[in-house]
Amino acid sequence: xxxxxxxxxxxxxxxxxxxxxxxxxxxxxxxxxxxxxxxxxxxxxxxxxxxxxxxxxxxxxxxxxxxxxxxxxxxxxxxxxxxxxxxxxxxxxxxxxxxxxxxxxxxxxxxxxxxxxxxxxxxxxxxxxxxxxxxxxxxxxxxxxxxxxxxxxxxxxxxxxxxxxxxxxxxxxxxxxxxxxxxxxxxxxxxxxxxxxxxxxxxxxxxxxxxxxxxxxxxxxxxxxxxxxxxxxxxxxxxxxxxxxxxxxxxxxxxxxxxxxxxxxxxxxxxxxxxxxxxxxxxxxxxxxxxxxxxxxxxxxxxxxx
Amino acid sequence: xxxxxxxxxxxxxxxxxxxxxxxxxxxxxxxxxxxxxxxxxxxxxxxxxxxxxxxxxxxxxxxxxxxxxxxxxxxxxxxxxxxxxxxxxxxxxxxxxxxxxxxxxxxxxxxxxxxxxxxxxxxxxxxxxxxxxxxxxxxxxxxxxxxxxxxxxxxxxxxxxxxxxxxxxxxxxxxxxxxxxxxxxxxxxxxxxxxxxxxxxxxxxxxxxxxxxxxxxxxxxxxxxxxxxxxxxxxxxxxxxxxxxxxxxxxxxxxxxxxxxxxxxxxxxxxxxxxxxxxxxxxxxxxxxxxxx
Numbered sequence: 106x107x108x109x110x111x112x113x114x115x116x117x118x119x120x121x122x123x124x125x126x127x128x129x130x131x132x133x134x135x136x137x138x139x140x141x142x143x144x145x146x147x148x149x150x151x152x153x154x155x156x157x158x159x160x161x162x163x164x165x166x167x168x169x170x171x172x173x174x175x176x177x178x179x180x181x182x183x184x185x186x187x188x189x190x191x192x193x194x195x196x197x198x199x200x201x202x203x204x205x206x207x208x209x210x211x212x213x214x215x216x217x218x219x220x221x222x223x224x225x226x227x228x229x230x231x232x233x234x235x236x237x238x239x240x241x242x243x244x245x246x247x248x249x250x251x252x253x254x255x256x257x258x259x260x261x262x263x264x265x266x267x268x269x270x271x272x273x274x275x276x277x278x279x280x281x282x283x284x285x286x287x288x289x290x291x292x293x294x295x296x297x298x299x300x301x302x303x304x305x306x307x308x309x310x311x312x313x314x315x316x317x318x319x320x321x322x323x324x325x326x327x328x329x330x331x332x333x334x335x336x337x338x339x340x341x342x343x344x345x346x347x348x349x350x351x352x353x354x355x356x357x358x359x360x361x362x363x364x365x366x367x368x369x370x371x372x373x374x375x376x377x378x379x380x381x382x383x384x385x386x387x388x389x390x391x392x393x394x395x396x397x398x399x400x401x402x403x404x405x406x407x408x409x410x411x
Numbered sequence: 412x413x414x415x416x417x418x419x420x421x422x423x424x425x426x427x428x429x430x431x432x433x434x435x436x437x438x439x440x441x442x443x444x445x446x447x448x449x450x451x452x453x454x455x456x457x458x459x460x461x462x463x464x465x466x467x468x469x470x471x472x473x474x475x476x477x478x479x480x481x482x483x484x485x486x487x488x489x490x491x492x493x494x495x496x497x498x499x500x501x502x503x504x505x506x507x508x509x510x511x512x513x514x515x516x517x518x519x520x521x522x523x524x525x526x527x528x529x530x531x532x533x534x535x536x537x538x539x540x541x542x543x544x545x546x547x548x549x550x551x552x553x554x555x556x557x558x559x560x561x562x563x564x565x566x567x568x569x570x571x572x573x574x575x576x577x578x579x580x581x582x583x584x585x586x587x588x589x590x591x592x593x594x595x596x597x598x599x600x601x602x603x604x605x606x607x608x609x610x611x612x613x614x615x616x617x618x619x620x621x622x623x624x625x626x627x628x629x630x631x632x633x634x635x636x637x638x639x640x641x642x643x644x645x646x647x648x649x650x651x652x653x654x655x656x657x658x659x660x661x662x663x664x665x666x667x668x669x670x671x672x673x674x675x676x677x678x679x680x681x682x683x684x685x686x687x688x689x690x691x692x693x694x695x696x697x698x699x700x701x702x703x704x
C-alpha cells in the first residue's frame with residue numbers, strides 16, 4: 106500500500122499535492138482524451154474499413170488508400186489545394202510583410218491602419234465568402250468597376266473559380282500574418298540597425314541585410330501556418346459554389362477538406378473519407394516537421410549572428 | 412570600438428533610424444491608404460447592398476450607395492425569408508458564451524495543475540495534450556461526428572458546446588501565463604490556509620487578466636465564426652448557429668443578395684464591435700497563438 110502511495114510522493118504533503126494536481130488537470134485531460142484523443146485513434150482505424158454508417162463496417166485492408174491513388178477527384182482536390190497555396194501564400198505573405206514594414210515606422214494613424222487591416226480576420230469566413238460571392242457576381246458584382254472583369258463567369262468557369270476563393274482567403278489572412286510580422290519586426294535588436302547605420306548602410310540595405318535575415322524565423326513560421334490553413338480551406342468553397350455547382354464544375358473548386366466533407370457527409374463513405382482525412386493529416390504533419398527542422402537551423406543561425 | 416560612441420550619444424544615433432524622410436512618408440501613406448481602401452471595400456459593399464431595394468441590385472453601372480436606402484425594409488424581408496434568423500443568432504450567442512466560459516474553467520484548472528503541482532505522469536500528460544495541437548480538426552471530423560452521434564448528442568447544444576469546452580491550446584496559453592506569476596504570492600496564501608481553488612480564483616486568475624482576455628477574445632471569435640463542425644453535428648432549426656443560417660439563406664437560389672448581405676451584416680457586427688473595443692487583446696492573442704505554437 107505504502108509502495109503504491111510512494112509513487113505520488115514521499116511525504117504526506119507531497120502526496121496531497123500530487124492528488125490536488127491530478128484533480129485539477131482531470132476535467133480537461135479526460136475531455137481532451139474523449140473528444141480528441143479517441144477520435145484520432147478511431148480516424149486511423151476507420152481508414153482500413155468500408156462503412157456507410159448504417160451497415161456494420163467491413164474490413165477493407167488498404168483498399169481505401171489504393172482508391173486515393175486512383176481517384177481522379179482526389180488528384181484534382183490535391184491539385185486545387187496546391188494551386189490555392191501557390192496563389193494565396195506568396196500574395197498574402199508579401200502583402201502582410203509589406204504592411205508590417207510600413208506600420209513598423211513611426212507614422213501617425215498607424216493604429217488606425219492596423220485596425221482596418223485586421224477587421225477581415227475577425228469576420229467569419231462564411232460572411233466574408235458570401236460577400237465575395239456577391240463581389241464576383243457576373244454583371245452585378247463590385248468586380249465590374251474594373252473594365253472587362255465584370256462579365257467573366259468567375260464562379261462557374263473551372264479555370265477561374267479558384268481566383269475568387271483565393272481572393273477571399275488572402276483578404277481574410279493578411280491582417281493575421283501582418284500582426285505576426287510586426288511582432289517579429291519589433292524583436293529585431295535595435296543595436297543591429299545602429300551598427301549598420303554606422304557602417305554606412307542605407308535604409309534599403311538595412312532592410313535586406315538586417316531586417317529580412319532577422320525576420321527569417323518568423324517568416325518560416327508564417328509560411329507553415331499558411332500552408333496548414335490552406336489545407337483546411339472549406340467554408341469558402343462551400344459558400345462560393347453552393348448556389349451554382351457545389352464543389353465547382355467537375356470538381357474544379359474542390360479542395361481536400363471539401364472532398365473529405367463530401368465523401369463523409371454527402372456520400373456517407375466514412376471509411377474512404379477517413380483515409381482522405383489521414384492523408385490530410387500526414388500532409389500537415391509533414392509540413393510541420395519540415396518547418397521545425399528548418400527552424401532549428403535558423404535558431405542556430407540567429408545565435409551565431411547575434 | 413564603434414559601438415561605444417553610439418551608446419554615449421543616443422540621440423545622434425537614433426536620428427537616422429527614427430527620422431522618416433518626407434518622400435518615404437508620403438509613399439507610405441499612399442500605399443497604406445490604398446490598402447485600407449481595399450480592406451474596407453467589401454464591408455462597404457456588404458453594407459450598401461444590405462440597404463438597396465431589389466430594383467437597385469441589377470443596375471449598371473454599379474452604384475456604391477443606394478439611391479433609395481431601405482435598410483429596414485430589407486431587414487424586414489430577411490426575417491420573412493428566414494423567420495428563425497434571430498433564433499440562430501441567439502444560438503450562436505449561447506454556444507459562444509458556454510464554450511468560452513467552459514474552456515476558461517477546465518483550462519485554467521488544468522493549467523494551474525500543470526504549472527504548480529508535481530504528480531506522476533505530469534510531463535507525459537502535458538506532452539500528449541499539446542500533441543493534439545498538431546492534428547487539424549478536419550482530420551478527426553468523421554470520428555468526432557460518430558462519437559457525438561453515439562453519445563446521443565447529435566442536433567443538441569451538447570454537440571456544439573461540449574467538445575469546445577476542452578482545449579489544448581488554451582491549456583498551453585494559460586499555463587504560460589500562470590507560470591509568470593511570482594510563486595511567493597501563492598505560497599503566502601497557502602500558509603494562510605487557502606486551498607488551491609481559492610488561490611487560483613483569488614490570486615492567480617486576477618493576476619493573469621491580460622492573458623485570459625487575449626485567450627477569451629480568440630475563443631469567442633473562433634466559436635462565433637465556426638461553420639464546418641456545427642454544419643455536421645447540429646443542423647436543425649432549434650440548434651442552428653448563425654453561420655449556417657447565412658449559408659442556408661445563400662443556398663436558396665431565389666434569395667436576393669440584399670437579404671443575404673443584411674444577414675451577414677447582422678452576424679458580423681457583434682464581432683466587429685467586440686474587436687474594436689478589445690483590439691489590444693485580439694492582437695495580443697493572435698501574436699501569442701501564432702508565435703508560441
